[in-house]
Amino acid sequence: MGQFEFKRGNTPYVNRGALTDEYTPNSLVGRDDELEEYHSALEPVIWGETPKNIFLYGKTGVGKTASTKYFLKQLEADSEQYDDLVLRTVFLNCDGLETSYRLCIALVNQMRSASQQISESGYSKSEAYAMLWEELESRAGTVLIVLDEVDHIKSGEDSILYQLSRAHANGNVSDTKIGIIGISNDLTFTDDLSPKVKSSLCERQLHFPTYDATELQDVLQQRADIAFKDDGLDEGVIPLCAAYGAKEAGDARKALDLLLEAGDVARENKRSLVTEDDVNRAQSRLKSKKVRRGIQGLHEHDHYILYALCVLAANGKMPARTRVIYPQYERICEAGDIDPHTSRWVSDHLDELKMLGLLSVTEKNLGRKGGKYRKWDLKTDISNILESIEETLKVVGVLRSIEPYIPDSLELRSN
Template sequence: MALFERDHHIYRDRDALREDYQPDELVGRDEELQTFQAALQPVINGEQPNNVFIYGKTGVGKTAATRYLLSHLREDASRYDDLNLSVVFLNCDGLTSSYQISTQLVNALRPETEQISTTGYPLASVYEMLWDDLDARSGTILIVLDEIDHVQDDSILYQLPRARANGNLDRAKVGLIGISNDFSFRDDLSPKVKSSLCEQEIHFPAYNATNLRAILEQRAQVAFHEDVLSSEVIPLCAAYGARDAGDARQSIDLLMKAGDLARDRGTEFVTEEHVKHGRRALERGRIKEGIMGLTEHGHLVLYALLTLDLEDETPIRSRDVRPRYTRFAEMANRDPLVPRRMRDHLSELAMLGIISVTERNEGRRGGTYREYALDMDVNLILSAMDDTVELVGVHESLSEYIDVDEFVADSDDSDMEFSPGSLSTDL
């Protein structure tokens, strides 16, 4: 008997729910696609292309729309004998400098046998190579920089849009498309870069539940067998996605998780319960991943806020979190961070959606300040903080969530030192 056998009773094509799947048609983005298409029209006309800046939250279709339109643009451009179009697509995740991006672009334009090292050249020399390679390619060249907000210096963002005007290019017509998840990135650009890069701006707002439902129905038709999904599955996935920031990727991931649970359990249909269980599993995974990516002091700040929340002390100002954090740091034999750095960790936790932050304004006398509170289930947070609890001890506010005797016994089996005497009961 085979240990593994093919199972197709739920899915027709599960890959249609994966991130790299490109549908034949994009739904829920008619207005943005129309604006984007108009911005790309000069390419077909053989004119100098526009520089386009696209921004919006993660999962709202920015990259998908760019790939979709550029695919059609290349296909349509091939019908014109006098039009030579090239597209270079570069994700800037992990690339923080103009030097790194420039070397990556040079290598993208060159054959494998002529690649250059990503270190060791002066930036001016790399730019010279880039201009030579772009002119050698000639025609119209669109350079897409996805996650452009990772770039910490804006030299390349000035040089590329103005390469022809500055006399660096003779034959090539270069257009830059920048894609950013960071709304404030544009505001931080220097005026000269902003005027060049943001020639055309397109904002992708969050999807609403209607948009998400249309996207999920489109994917489901390809991914699942007919009549496998219960009627409430897609509306529920869409509603959760709209509530969680209008992220299509999260909604699609949830639909796939629900399908996987149905398949794993051998059921004939994907139901509302599979969606609910899938959402809890995905949420646990996201929270755990976010917390585990924090520094040790980030964990200590979160532990301090967690215990204060359980004592009904939240919403709370950072200055009132500090005594608890300082005590926990000392118990862990760590030097406490200065107040500003501790506040940076609170801001990071808020950005991850683990805690909430509220702005308060009490006028001239009280000024403006922030208050913080926990925004996630306690058990989910604790599941990712075993090491911190072992390091500091079990605070008395956690007594209903952690069996102290069992926790101490488990800790005795580990490599870390832990004893009942380290329990935090004095804060």
């Protein structure tokens, strides 16, 4: 039998996909007051009237996209019963669309069939706008345009928002009524908009607050009913995921990710029951992933500092003062033939690494002799750090003392 054979075993899932971000739930749970407000803001659409433009904001994972998709679907279905109502909805995520021009082209393409798509270059701005107006006018009626993650549009590039909201008044469209829903998790986005764009885009503002643990339980339960077998979850699993989620910013996506990771832990262990232990393991796995991503985004010399700290830790020399850490950092730089920064620089960066949650610090008082000093310690697993600074290990080489901590996933040889 091979060491790494793949074999299906027990699983707690019946539909794992229901816990992923691609899944749109058929109904929404909780959030009644905000959804009531959102519903009433969209009410004019069913009467064939122009709705006020809506700006929906709230932190990440609070249900802005999910509820908007839900309402669009509902509106489309309900509009069918009225012969005099022609409704068209356009949903566009603005990620990667920083300029008015690109957004304009993307909107045209969103409304056109696959065979009529236009390329991103080769048109003047006015040609692009002309195509947009033509497309909007092609089916008179109401067009509801959703611009999700609208904060990706660069400041100073917001003219399309104004153009869209003034299309009727400026005579660019005559028979079409346009409603815009802008969605953002950047609460300062509207501060950077020009005043006229701001007043037209934010005719009606809706705010979604973060979820508390009880609300998160409802969201999790709804998805768990679809994703897991009837007896797939221990009783405490959902409350525990919800409690972690509420502690971490009340973000439903994070809570769902945690439940998914916990389900995966159970499945990897060929069990059909997810337990609270699985949730705790999943939480620490996700935390390690977060640490790795954080480290990878740091300055190259922060990686040298981290390397030095790992070496000290592997030799049992932590917690350590800056005056011990700095020479080790210099040795790392020397091994990689790199010019070191000053001791002051390193000291400042130790503070930054602490703020990222990678280090802890204890302050020692020297008593009557006066003065204080600080001792730094690693708050993160050595292997986890080494895994995140693979490039540095390649440049500097692997020192013997850290060899036992090198994760198997890294293909590195020692010096």
